[in-house]
Amino acid sequence: MRWNGTGKVRVPPIKCQGIKTKLVPFIARSIRWQGEGRWIEPFLGSGVVAFNLKPRRALLADINPHIIRFYQAIQRNEITPQVVREFLTEEGRRLVREGEAHYYAIRERFNREQNPLDFLFLNRAGFNGLVRFNRQGELNVPFCRKPERFSPAYISKIVNQVRWVYQLLQTHEWEFRVAHWEQTLSEATPSDFAYLDPPYEGRHADYYNQWDTEDTHHLLEILKRLQCGYALSMWLENPYRQNMIVYYLSQSHVVKVYEHFYHVGAEEKNRNWIREALIIHPDFACMEDTLVSPCSVQAAQGSLF
Ligand SMILES: C[S@@+](CC[C@H](N)C(=O)[O-])C[C@H]1O[C@@H](n2cnc3c(N)ncnc32)[C@H](O)[C@@H]1O
Missing domain, CATH: 3.40.50.150 (Vaccinia Virus protein VP39)
Structure with a gap:
């Protein structure tokens, strides 16, 4: 397979167990x-x-439909680097103000509405970077207990990861499917x-x-x-x-x-x-x-x- 051997492996915006x-x-x-x-x-x-x-x-x-829907939303241009920056900046500010109650409010909203941006937020603010769902298919990962989680540097890191995938999806014929x-x-x-x-x-x-x-x-x-x-x-x-x-x-x-x-x-x-x-x-x-x-x-x- 094509791999130049010296390039650094890049990390996608969504983390999961067993990531390779x-x-x-x-x-x-x-x-x-x-x-x-x-x-x-x-x-x-x-x-x-x-x-x-x-x-x-x-x-x-x-x-797992949440992973796939996240990438499908990037493909449809609904999630862009700019949208992610604005969303995480706003929700990150509320996390600082309201603490873990805000994490759990987003978790509840996600389990009700299944919005891919909420999934990204939970994925990056959950304990140990875990994605875990209970028997009812509800995300049940606890908060990482860092209200300052979404610092400007951390947001930029995630935005860059989204930009990388966003650009790949513009130029490659990839189908995402649940x-x-x-x-x-x-x-x-x-x-x-x-x-x-x-x-x-x-x-x-x-x-x-x-x-x-x-x-x-x-x-x-x-x-x-x-x-x-x-x-x-x-x-x-x-x-x-x-x-x-x-x-x-x-x-x-x-x-x-x-x-x-x-x-x-x-x-x-x-x-x-x-x-x-x-x-x-x-x-x-x-x-x-x-x-x-x-x-x-x-x-x-x-x-x-
Ligand atoms: C070990 S992880 C894959 C990790 C991936 N290679 C990476 O580097 O991020 C296994 C994946 O299989 C998915 N999975 C589990 N059961 C499945 C099934 N019956 N059909 C399709 N996917 C399944 C899980 O949702 C999980 O994302």
Whole structure:
């Protein structure tokens, strides 16, 4: 895939669980696809992968309607950088004046009216940058407890992120759709390429991220019959557990591994590693540049596969 290797990965305006910002260069370098058909992403999330890879044509879908409606509103020019600046400046001022009551008033309004600008506000002022919905499909993330959240610098940062996506949407043939992944994949044709990043299994904390072993098996069944090339992201292992399904898939796919670290709390001793796998249809795996820094990944690859 096209990636100049030196450019910085840019971050979209909407954050979500499992966002793949760190993995974008790794994903781009691992895939061999000429870009003739459509880039299909049935689990779009934040959009960070597609937006950085910039395929000419794409079908970008997610079951979460709020994410998709936000990008559709940019596409229709209803949300522009200027609109975002004015909205966040006004609501940010009220947040300073009224404190967390204003966050919860916007949350209530969003759950009633589902306005994409309210979604952006909540997404950027919620605790830990989480997007989480309860069983009724209502956003239930608590306030980050920073009434000064929307400083001029923070607003400009978000406006620039919106401008970036806004400009991309002017020049690329991208369709955004609210859809179940199976529906999205049913439209794939041989010249397309699908990048799949389903939710982690068994974390039922979020209404739009329900995913269990049965879903994984069903997805793998559909992939066997898929008309186009594909790459599937899955966690491989952490210090405590291994995802055995990746080992099984390595018999029929090219599996590339990326290791990174995350912190639980601020202390250095709580720094943990996690290895992520990219499981690629063998005809679409880039065989050069198979190893990705840091070097420990090489050891992991050598010993595992
Ligand atoms: C791990 S996240 C994707 C993250 C994304 N690659 C990124 O970097 O931001 C998984 C996404 O799958 C979506 N999702 C969950 N179940 C789905 C389903 N049945 N069909 C389509 N999308 C689904 C969730 O709403 C979530 O946005």
